[in-house]
Amino acid sequence: MRVRTLKVIIFCVLFEMCGSGVYALNLLGPPTAELKQGQFEVGIEHAYSRFGMDFDFTNGTGPMPDFGKSRMKMNAICGRFAYGINETVEGFASVGQAGIVNTEHQRLDVDGTIYGGGAKITLQEYYLVKWGVLVQANIVRTDGTWFRPHWFADWYGDAEMNFYQIIAAGGANYKLSEYAYIYGGPFCYYLDGEQEYEELWPISGFIEKYDLRNKSIFGYYVGFNSLVANDMALGFEYQRTSHDNMAACGVAWKF
Secondary structure, eight states: OHHHHHHHHHHHHHHHHHHTOOOOOOOOOOSSOOSOTTOEEEEEEEEEEEEEEEEEEEEESSOOOOOOSEEEEEEEEEEEEEEESSSSEEEEEEEEEEEEEEOSSSEEEEEEEEEEEEEEEEEEEETTEEEEEEEEEEEEEEEEEEEEOOSSSOEEEEEEEEEEEEEEEEEEEEEOSSSEEEEEEEEEEEEEEEEEEEEEESSTTOEEEEEEEESOOEEEEEEEEEEEETTEEEEEEEEEESSOEEEEEEEEEEO
16 A cells, blocks of 8 residues: 555656746755765755746847836756765755746746755754754756737747846754654745847847846745655645745655
8 A cells, every 4th residue: 555655646746747847936945954974865856936026127229028027937847966964964956947937918938957056054953843044046047039919010039037046044844753744934035137138020139138136035935755765755845925936846865
């Protein structure tokens, strides 16, 4: 029964990952170091987020749509590598593919690479609860197309979106059993970047550039992690700010 349940869980997770395509929030994981000194962990994770950005116009060369503020949807699937530096400090890095779309009146569709890294530190452990902090930085580089309908002639062209983010989080990790724990806490994050639109129709050559800023600074996250086989764990996480939502899942192996 346990083997069958495990197979069903793994199938559902992989199906959800593959079916959603290939994030500005991504999976944080527990805020505490969970690896022993010298231990490695590799995994794959998928995140889906809806987030808001402020677009600040910087310069342009011709008549084009005013892109202004925008709501985005992002899917990312990443490989993750972590290493236990000592019993209380863990370092990690990730790389993967990201796709961003905007379904408002200016339709944006870009995809590219997301990569980053960070560290987790366990500050205190008492009975079933561990307290810690984490810092994570990510860089996203994408390109694609944009389209905006118009009664006279539809606008379209090429687009680039590049940004980085820094996240600082704290919180607790509560042990439910020998095989599972829950975690959560507050976080703050900063995002900065640039977006460029080049018009190809009805007049080619015009370019507009915008500075990107995050609309929210503070939020919270909660997650669940369970060991389902020898050294294999499944994790699920949810994040929220006043303008952003993110849901993620992942599978990882320790060795």
